[in-house]
Amino acid sequence: MPEIFEPRFTVTLLVPAAESEAISDRFWSCGASAVVELAAVELAAGDLEEVALAGSEGLVRLIGDLTPSGIRALKAESLVSDAQVIGIEPIDADFALSNEWRKHAKAWVCADRILLRPQWVSADVQTQQRVDQGELLEIVLEPGSAFGSGSHMTTRLCVGQVSQLDLTGCRVLDVGCGTGVLSVASVLLGADSVQAVDSDPEAIRVTRLVAELNNSSEKIQTLPAQGFVSDGTEFDLVLANLLLPIIEEAGADLMKSVVPSGLIMVSGVLTHQKLRVEEVFSEFNLLRVEEDEGWLVLVFQRPDSAARQ
Template sequence: MKWLELHLDTQPAGIEPATELLSEYGIDSLMIDEEGDFKDFLENNHQYWDYVDDELMEQMHGKSRITFYLEDSAEGCNTLAQFRIGLSAFKKQHPEYAPLILSMENVEDADWENNWKQFYKPMEIGERLLVVPEWEQAQEDGRVKLVLNPGLTFGTGSHATTRLCLQALEQHIHGGEKVLDLGCGSGILSIAALLLGAKDAFACDIDDKCVGVAYENAALNGVGKEHYTVRAGDVLSDKRLQKEFGGDYDVIVANIVADVIIALAPQVGKLLKKGGIFLCSGIIDDRAEEVREKLVEAGWTIEETRSSEGWFSYLCR
């Protein structure tokens, strides 16, 4: 039997939560490597060494890695695909555990691509949208078709938080809008808005890989840079990025995490036109009431609440 060897890199504080996440998918046989364990070994086993080179110390610096194995089979690949969806949501909920990078040994990248892609199919969203993975075919049925290739870094659009945003956008984009997409990832929300009729969109994400991925997805859908701008940076602290935002947006969408939405709530209104909407998602159910209260404190009126699979979104004016 062949096995896939997988590694999940995280912060030391993320080891226990990440192992609990793996357990939810039936993955309980793990090996954990940490810098602290390595240093403890060096400290308590002087009799076995007298010199440790700088390269080895650098390799172990800040290292917290979970190693696990899955069968190299359809069942194993299905488990891996489902875990990848769960990991995407986990990353949104817990940015403090970054990098949360999943990597694989003993299989070529092309094999991984082919294995995980088979589990993503076209998805109908609301009344108007159809999200189609680039490698799939879909019948033309009058819906607005959004072609997407998220790569291995960003979500596919299948997660509940993304679907909630897409459902709201298809109801509130009527044509000619200016859109700001905070935490854009693959660009799915801002590109969807443009395909639904928005005139211009500005998108950003803290992960600098977003720029290439979002522009590539825009090109797949015939969206050019004259109407679409993508940048990388921290929406809360990057002054240059904040200056480039400009203002007068009709729609601002933030599919991020509760803490960032709470921090944005008092600030983001100045970027909107009068009567514009702030759509926020990525809110886990046990933080939903807290986020609602903070939005109201910041002066927002919550006009629509959506929920799915334990996640919430709010549409505010």
């Protein structure tokens, strides 16, 4: 798999406050790894005081990080077509786009099994006691400049589904590893090895860091690659947190990467995209679907007799 990367840009839109949540979802579905909502203000000329943007009554700023292909996909969304684009700037990997959301980040308990805790955040006393007593598994996060705190719905849905599995002795493939949350969760749940793949070099860097923070480095191999092509290796569990076009493009290779009776867990898709995902994995059995706030996670199982291309 070639090491070809798309640069990321900070995209700032001026949108109606009433539509900010829906447009934020469009950011996520187009590949954003952090989305921030801010007041529609700017610095007054020659001053340090913030003033309202002209004509911004009832509007807010949405800021997210996207690749060029993600920007094109966002602009094609009908809901976004009338939004005012304030700026598109290259992301400096050392400049924290996410400083604003860091102030509001918090620890999350997923499926009453796994605590996701940003490194700079402390869990409440009761939750920490559950961790200390072994009732909760804890994943410590340090998402870096281009990633969120693990609280986005797609991550939480996937962690919830993964937490129900006994992965003792399993081999796991994590395609679109992002912050490395699912890779580390797999190790904590017993996986022998995890191959973590992402097209974004920042995702690879962050996954390595998060693996180190959670003493999982020896079992997690990171692989920077654009897209996914099977090399014939089969895994017990394939995690695919990807945009729908990538799922459709890589679906056949993902299926080739699953052992008989193995699982594929697909997330990063919206409710209205469900049928298209089912079509991609039509050779497999659909075991479970979970929906929350318009986002889906689908779990498929390869039949023992599934055809191999």
